[in-house]
Amino acid sequence: MNGERTIPQLSLTDVYHLLRGHHGPQKWWPADTPFEVMVGAILVQRTTWANTRRAIENLKLADTLSPGAIRDTQEEELQKLIRPSGFFRSKARKLRALCEFLGERYGDSLEAMSERPDGELREELLSIYGVGDETADDIMLYAFGRPLFVVDAYTRRIFGRLGLVDRKLKYTDIQSAFQDSIPRDVALYNEYHGLIVVHGNSTCKTRPVCSECPLDTACPKVGV
Template identity: 50%
Template sequence: MAIEQPDMTLKAIGFVKNQVAQPVQGGWEEVISEIVIDRRLTDALDGLEEFSHIVVLFWMHKTSGEPTLKVHPRGKIEFPLVGLFATRSPRRPNPVGETTVRLLERRGNILKVRGLDAINGTPVIDIKPYIPRRHSVAGARVPPWVTKSGGISQRLEDIYRRLMDGYGPQHWWPAESPFEVMVGAVLTQSAAWSNVEKAIAGLKGAGALSPEALRRLPLAELARLIRPCGYYNAKAVKLKSLARWLGEFCGDDLNRLSAHDTDTLRRELLSIHGVGEETADSILLYAVGKPVFVIDAYTRRIISRLGLAPQDTSYAACQALFRDNLPVDSGLFNEYHALLVSLAKDVCRPRPLCPKCCLADKCPSRIVK
């Protein structure tokens, strides 16, 4: 028997303001948003700033397609088909999203939050304080798929375990300071690391391994010092740009970089002459400690040989493979990337030494002699 339900009218109390234009899968942990509440409701926010976390209810207005009654959680077919209401799928009869976020600041009618998985312009329909006693239930039961990672996650975790067993912790990046990491990330472009080390030693010997010293150094002299790493004229210009940016963006205080959210900082880094995605992400991960996965030629070679992604997969898609299937953790991403580099240099070379590889029994590309 169908039950007639009354129609209801909801009115937004505000909207989300951030840099995310389209819905994306995962990666929301570091997104900073402002929730702009209707000015007439400003007084209703009084006291909310006392809470570290709030619960935001919002209307996922860009969700498209008819909801289906049964879905695979997180869209992963390896998970069982379950009822829509047993999941957090956005495609539901009433596309209401609900997320607990960190409240960073309240300014009048504006709430600045971290971790809200809603795109720019999303209507907000309610705000509640997060109260641990009420929202966190000790001993709550959940089905196995909630805590189980999908097939790709398991493969990535298995690969990591084997690499760690085989090579041990890598303690990357090999540098004495975050600024040295930044310089190394630029110098290593199209260069062997042994030559980068010589160039960095040259800079250290000349007392030029600081943003200010690099700015003061004549361009020709800088190029001479970094000559061992190749493309030294072009790289000298890039280092000058990096040093100039550091002065302007954070007054040469690298500790201030981590206060910016990852997306903002990444955009800033990419605006510097000579800083591409791989260099920017190396700086974010190894110099600033942000949880981003670095994709380089070694990583691409290995994941394509392992059948995880075709060789021509875009940088962003390669990055999403790790980000969406592993815990978003800078320590894990640091070790994982460093271990992949070790594997690529040791055995997964252009001409692979598969019989010596710790991943051989799971690799569809292994060459058996």
């Protein structure tokens, strides 16, 4: 005996159940329509959901939450509406690029877009200015119901600290680690990502609050 504590190794499924037991169902993504998911997926880049929600509320109040309305809104006005989400100049350009794509390619019909198979749909999304892997998968999962696991900064931080994922790996390698370990199920991926967001916001923050974490006794706290 060397007095060291033996830490039980959790599986990715164990983590899901512990987080769900602790935080409860999340019903993520908070949006009324697939287009609202798309807009939120762009506005949430490099900011919190609280800031994103304020920007979306502004768009709703100004009756601007549709592809046509965004295309028709003056650049400065659009920037003003989404200002709470930060990086508002580049995000206004990204929203406009998304809406121009939707208009030109699908006549603003997300139903028509949803008929694309997974691979083509993801490639199309990635071809739009401002849409990278995470934003594309937010849209794939929450707007189009495709079973792709979303990897964000919270995912890297929480699972890196748990020693279950090398946080420096490429996006697609981390995504494969999840998709190879847990069933390809839209409802499960939907809920799991919501739990990761709430846990990263409330508990496994930059300065983690491990004493309030349901994973505490099984967490090696890598890099903490």
